[in-house]
Amino acid sequence: MKQTIIWTALPKGISPDGKNLLLSVLVSPRLDTGGPPLKLSAFPAFTNWPAQPLQLSIQFSGQAPVAATIIPSGADPALWQALFPPEETTVRSFVPADHSKQLIHSYPVANVVEHLRKLYAAVGIASPTDLPLIAELAQKGATLVRTVEGQGREWLNLDDHLEQDLLGRYKRLKTTALPPGPPEPAMDFFRAKHFHRFKGGKRENPVPVPEFDFHEAVAMLGNHPLLLRRLGLVIEVSVPLAGQPAGGTVQVAEVHHQFAGDDQPLRVRYLLDTAKKRFLPAPKAASDLADGWLRLGTPDFSIQQVDADGAALKAIDFANQLQMRQQGRLKTADSPPDDGLPALRAGGVSVVRTGRAVRLANTFKTVTQANSTLNPQNPPELWADDVTGGFRVDVLDAGGTWRSLCRRSVTYRVGRLAGPQATITAADEGTVTAAAMQDVDPTRNDFYLHEALFHWDGWSLAAPRPGEAIQNDGLSHGENLGPDGKARNPSKTSLNLEITAEPTPKSLPRLRFGGTYRIRARAVDVAGNSLPFDATDASQASPPVTYRRFEPVEAPAVVIVSAVPLSNLPGESTARLVIRSYNGTPADDGVLSPETSERLLLPPRTAVATIEQYGLLDTPAGVDATPATWNLLAAKDAAVIPEVYADPNALPAEVPYLADPFANAAVLRGLPGTAPESAQAVTFDAAPGWWQGKPFRIAVIEGNGPPSWDATERILTVELPKAAVAKVRLSSRVTPADLEKLAVWKWIEEEAFDDEDRARLKQLALDGLHWMLTPFRELTLVHAVQQPLAPPVIETLNPRKIALGDTFATVEGTVGVHAPSTGKVDLLARWSEPTGIGFARKNGESHAFDLPVASPETPSVPWGGRRHEFGDTKYRKVGYYATATTRFRDYFDPSLTADELTRPPQAELPPNSDTHLFEAEVLNSARPLAPSLLYVVPTFGWEAGEDERGTFSRRTGGLRLYLEEPWFSSGDGELLGVVIWPGERDWCISGKPLRDTFVRIQVPDELKPYASQWGRDPIWLSSPTQQVPSLQNFTRAVAVQTSLTIEERPDALVAVAGHEVGYDEERRLFYCDLDIDAGNSYYPFVRLALVRYQPKSIGKAELSRVVLADFAQFAPDRICWLARDAADPATLRITVSGTGYRRNASFNCTSEIEARLERWLGPGEGDIGWVPVSIAPVTLFNAQALKTLSVWEGTITLPVDDPDARFRVVVEEYEAFLGDVPEAGLTERFGSGRERRLVYSDAVEVRVE
CATH class of the missing domain: 2.60.40 (Immunoglobulin-like)
Structure with missing residues (x-):
């Protein structure tokens, strides 16, 4: 076993009489068990340390030691025995911690806040009244977006990239803490995210109480100077001032005690200034300390009011969403094209030390080096920076008085003592110490150190706020009160020590919006010594800072006012006001709607802290803490307003809850009946007391007029015509004085382009139209029509x-x-x-x-x-x-x-x-079905008439095609089409281009099954047909089309002549009549290629598959003319014309045409009543027998004895051919006789004149 005591002499000051130097000697025991843990009883000197007699001498800068006078400070052996029972207190061998190689993570708070300041100001200047578009936000916040984009990388992979970059910087710089540098937004924001993201697992819940050994318990008491002195761990001494150098080192030189162990002094650098009565540890070069103060006026320190942690994390999350929305990853059907920056919140007043992690890393190195070079003959040398354990903070308030944030009354309750000794109460000052965090995963020992040294939110930094709190043991607040009615802080450790504290009455400054403050920090050494709180020195204080609000002033609250249950008001909601017109007929369109939709508008709700920081509870004597005020605050803080006020006559006359004092009025922009972009403000009239704000109603009725305000009833009536929907922006309005208390406004004002721009923005802000300061909520006014x-x-x-x-x-x-x-x-x-x-x-x-x-x-x-x-x-x-x-x-x-x-x-x-x-028209889009052809028969058409030349009768020949049902497979307008081979294009003759024309040639063999063909009857010598039919040959066609395709040969183009179909009701068949102009060919043969043809079709859907008909013949046309001879009216000239033949296969002659005169003898109708006038007919002479167009002529004489008689001329045409002779022998009978057949007959009626 071994026991060592580290003796540290800490300069404390000069005695009031100026004759002695005062020092605090810090006793730091280091016990070594030599093996497993032991109990404290194994170390006799520390079974009751305060009872040990001591004598000390102090040495200054190598001079002869000076005997020190011990100043009694209440060392209490009983307290030692109670806190460190020898038989119960565990001792583990002391091993100095070496943190010099552990990484210390932090992030540059000032850089992050400055970037956010510029971003919010830029957006607030560019888009003051409307939320900026996503693209505009991306442009304004380009650096912020790059925080998550990172050199073109996908945002999902960016963290890994930046983390590798971050760790690489530690390696390149060979340091455990990154030094401060210029703004680097991508890395600065990532470091903020990295700082708040721990990778270890979760702690057990509840967290088990660790078992502290003797060394750890002593260290825990280091923040309680009073206990250190009662336990003899800090010994107050004095030495004569005379003869001591103005600067150098001081140490404990000799210690006389009654135990066997090693004494290890430490040397401390000091400054002695008798004129200022200062005897203090000396700071290092470039130290943050000067004359016992923290140098808050230097550029390394800044005062921040925004919640930098929350602002940074919200900005990073917003940038992630912004990028995903630009890429369409979060886009929905109703995604708005615009958005606002995340709202900020105030963080009180924080003092930030840029590069604080580097300072802590240097301290770790110093401590490690000192522990490794302990030598009583050559003690390690420490500076003020090394022996400073924390700070005590003072604030200069508006009254010009420095007020401490650390003064308190502290009470210690010792569980193992009874009676008066069990309670120690004293007035002291607490200490703000550094607090570094570590991951819960024991394998990850990196430190996380915030750059904020301390944070003031209006209360003490050394005592908790009064009021209810969450209890660690699951008890309610009332179950954890002490006999004095105050909350207890029961001990959970082996020390069995309960510590409670409360601020010294009337010692705290008031934190108020708009108030200007300066801050100073007094260095506290490890013995709890510092300059006094009533020191007047402000040389190292911060510049003045005005405390402002960062939270936006929310839009007024809206409550439904309706006697009708909300379930009976379809589509209506808090923010949607609806009236209805039941215009079930056009006549109802002019009937006014009787409905009214109302809402109650109240100022936004706030917390007691806002009321306090606004100054509403201040009185000349201090904060109003009277029971009446307390009850008022408690009642309004607990107030709950309903979702619907069912009785319009029972509305609250004043706001039932704590209203945000910044919300002076409600602003409604876009009310129907007002000028575009205009706004109407209605004040909440908080009078006579600040808590007596008055809500008002908005009522929507039918009409076209402007809004009207009833000041007595406090109702704003809005008129809305039928089918109108109005989007009304509702926001709060602040006063000019309160606008100056809004921090974001000051950012915008500082960055405005010029005075004119600044004035424009200020007016918008004062009108309640700047969304960043007074964000709007949207009310929708609806006049619904049935x-x-x-x-x-x-x-x-x-x-x-x-x-x-x-x-x-x-x-x-x-x-x-x-x-x-x-x-x-x-x-x-x-x-x-x-x-x-x-x-x-x-x-x-x-x-x-x-x-x-x-x-x-x-x-x-x-x-x-x-x-x-x-x-x-x-x-x-x-x-x-x-x-x-x-x-x-x-x-x-x-x-x-x-x-x-x-x-x-x-x-x-x-x-x-x-x-x-x-x-x-909706066209057909599929080929029709193929026609179902039954048979083809010839047809004859007749036409009769008169003109100046005489009386005529015309016969035409054609074909009728009978088709099976059904028809119209492709819809209305389906035709029977005759497929025509269009021929080939002839471009030149003898190699020379002459014309662009189609030449009719024979149908190619491969297309003969799909194209119509014809030819001359070989029996008759007449003109030949064209090689292939053309569209013009089908005179009855109602639609023709070229360049069409057929399904069988899609590579070939054909033409089609479409014909309408008729329907034979008796036969229940469709039919189609064709008139074919074969030229001067006599009784030609035709083989028709038939399709269903739908001209109302999309491309390649016009024609069905092709069906070939059998060969058919059709008769030539004939015209019979009757004309009286001009010289002899009784003579009737007869002319018959039409296509004929010059000869046939049997005879070298043409057709024979005969005419006879018949007289009507009656009775009845039809041919029965007609009888020939003469027995022998008249044979007409073919005047053009050698030509294909034959003309037969002749005359006939009409009787003139009966002018009332009816006559007609019957014309008959016969073909001559060889026939059988019945009387001849068997071999001579066949084809040896001349026969004829009737092929044309017509009758034309004439009258005697």
Whole structure:
């Protein structure tokens, strides 16, 4: 075992008579058990240390030791025995702690606050009335955003990057604490985040009480100088002043005692100034100390009022969100495009020492070095910086008096003593000491040291505030009161020592908004010595600082006033005032709403601390602590206001709670009926007492007039027309005097561009319109209407199908609406379409889609790319119409039907009405089905008439194609198409470009199954047909189109001639008639390639698959003319013309045409009553027998005896061919006789003139 005592002589001052130097000798026992822990009884000298007789001598700067006179200071052996029972107190071998290699983390508070000051000022200047846009915030706070972006890195990986950079700096600088430097925002803010982020696990809850040994218990008592002296661990001595040098070192030279152990003195550098009566430890060069004071006036120290920790962390979180919102990571449908900076809060008054961590690191090195060089013959040398254990803080208040924040009355209750000895009460000054933190993880031994030395929030720094507190043992506050009615601080350690303290009455300064203060700090050595609190020296005090409020003045509180339960007021809330008009018909649009919506507006609530710091409790004699004031504060602090005041006649006449005294009035900006950007203020009239602020009501009714104020009833009435929605900003207003007490305003004022800009900003602030000082809350005033005030009108509409197979149309267009009252437009459609069975039709209708009307200000709602689903690909001619639904659905009873909220109601729209219909074509988007062809038959068309040349009759030849049901597979307008091969483009002749034309050539073999073809009948010698038919040859076509594709050969382009179809009710078949102009070819053959053809189609959907018909022939045209001879009216000239042939395969002759005159003898109708006038017909002569266009001519004489008789001329054409002769033999019969057949017959009636 070994016991060592470290003796430290600390200069304390000069005796009042000026003859002696006063010193405090600090006794620091270091006991070594030589092995396992022992009890204190193993060390006899320390079983009762105060009882040990001592003699000391003091040595100055190597001079001869001087015997010291011990000044009695109440050493108490009983107290020692009670605190350190020898048989109970554990002793573990003392091992000096070496913190010299542990990292000390901190962050530059002044740098962070300065950056925030500039950021808040910049935003407050650029966007005083409206929240800044996200992009503007990013620009103004570019450095802050870079804090989380970091050199282009993703924010999620930035912490790792900055942490590596931070640790790298420690290694590069070979230091345990980073020295102060210029602002470096990214790293400065990261260091703030790193400072508050511990990586270890959680502590046990509750935290177990550690078992302190003797050395640790002695160290714990170091902050209680009175106990140190009662325990003999600080010995007060004096030595003669005469002959002592003005500077040098002082140490304990000799100690005479009665125990075996080592004495180790420490040398302390001192300053002796007899003129100023100062005998103090001497500071090092570039020390923070001077003459016993902390040098608060130097640039290394700053006074901060903002809560720097909270501000930094909120700024970093805000920057994270800002970046994510810019990248769209946090974007939602209703994400606002703007935002405000986080609100700041005051942190009282904090004294910040920039680079404090470096100072602590140097102290660790000094202590480690001193412990490693202990030598009684050559003691280590210490300076004032090394023996300073803390500070005592004074504040110069508005009255010009320095007041201590550390004076207190302290009471010690010793658990192991009884009677008067058990309680020690004394007036002393507490000490503000350094407090470094460590991670709860024992493997992480880094220190975390804040740069703030101390923080004053208006109370003592050495005694707790009075009032209830959370008890560690789970007891209530009332269960933890002592006999004197004050809260106890029961001991949890083996010392069994309870310590309570309270400030010395009337010793504390008052912290008030707008008050100007100076701060000074007296150095306290490890024995508890310092300059007295009543010292008048202010040479090392801080510059004057005005205390200001950082918290914004919140917007007034809003409470619903309604006798109707809120559950019966759909859509209404505290911040949403609603009146309703039940305009179920257009006639109701002009009826005034009888409803009124009211709110009670009160100033924002605050805490007692704000009331106190505003100075409302101050009296000439001090703070008003009378029972009446206490009861008033307690009642208003506990007051609870309801969510709804159900009785409008029972509203509070004054604000029931503690109102924020900064909120002088409520400001409402954007009230309907006022000029744009104007604001109306209503004061809260806190009179006659500050606690008697008066709320007021805001009432919304229907109307178009300006707001009106009833000062007697304190009601602000606001008029709101139908379908109007007003966004009203509600904020508080401060007085000019209070504006000067707002810290953020001073930041803005300092950074304003010039006096004009400063005046502009100040006026906005005084008007309550600067959101950073008096943030607004938004009230929404709503006049809800049951139905829109006007029906919608479709202005433009264009449905399009884009891709093959689409069963929907993509619709774009615009619809005119009454936007203020319309929240949604439903686009509906109706149409008629064929069933495919005959020409029967059916009606269709659908809801196309709905269009939200987002903005209440646009008269037209455009849309694009909306789908209207039909369920098939057919063409339709669609009639679109629109209905409008009220914008205010959420404000009406849910039981109202959709039709009751819609104009025009769908139920009132006639099913077949074309009113308000906007017709548009929706094209077919799929190839039709292939036609189902049954058979083809020839057709004949007849036309008769008269003109100046005579009477004529025309016969045309064609084909009829019969088709199976159903038809219209692609919708209305589906045609039967004849597919035509268009030929190939001929670009040149003989290699020279001449023209751009199509040359008709034979259909390529690979396309013959898909194109119509024709040719001359080889029996008859007539003109040939064109090589391929053309579109012009199909004279009955109603639609033609070129450059189309067919499904079978999508690489080939074809043309189509579309024909309408008819329906044969008897046969229940569709049919299609074709008129084909084959030129001068007689009875040509044609093989038709047929498709269904839908001209109302998107590209490549027009034609079905091809169906080939059988070969068919069609008759040539014939025209029969009858004209009287001009010389002989009884002579009738007959002319028949049309395509003929020059010969046939049997005979070298043309057709034979005969004419005969027939007379009507009756009775009845039809051919039965006609009889020939003569037996032999007249044969017409073919005047152009050698040409393809034949003309047959002849005459016939009309009887003139009966002018009332009816006559007709019958014309018949015969083809001659070889036929069988029945009378001939078997071998001669076939094809040996001349036969003829009737191929054309017509009858034209004439009258005798």
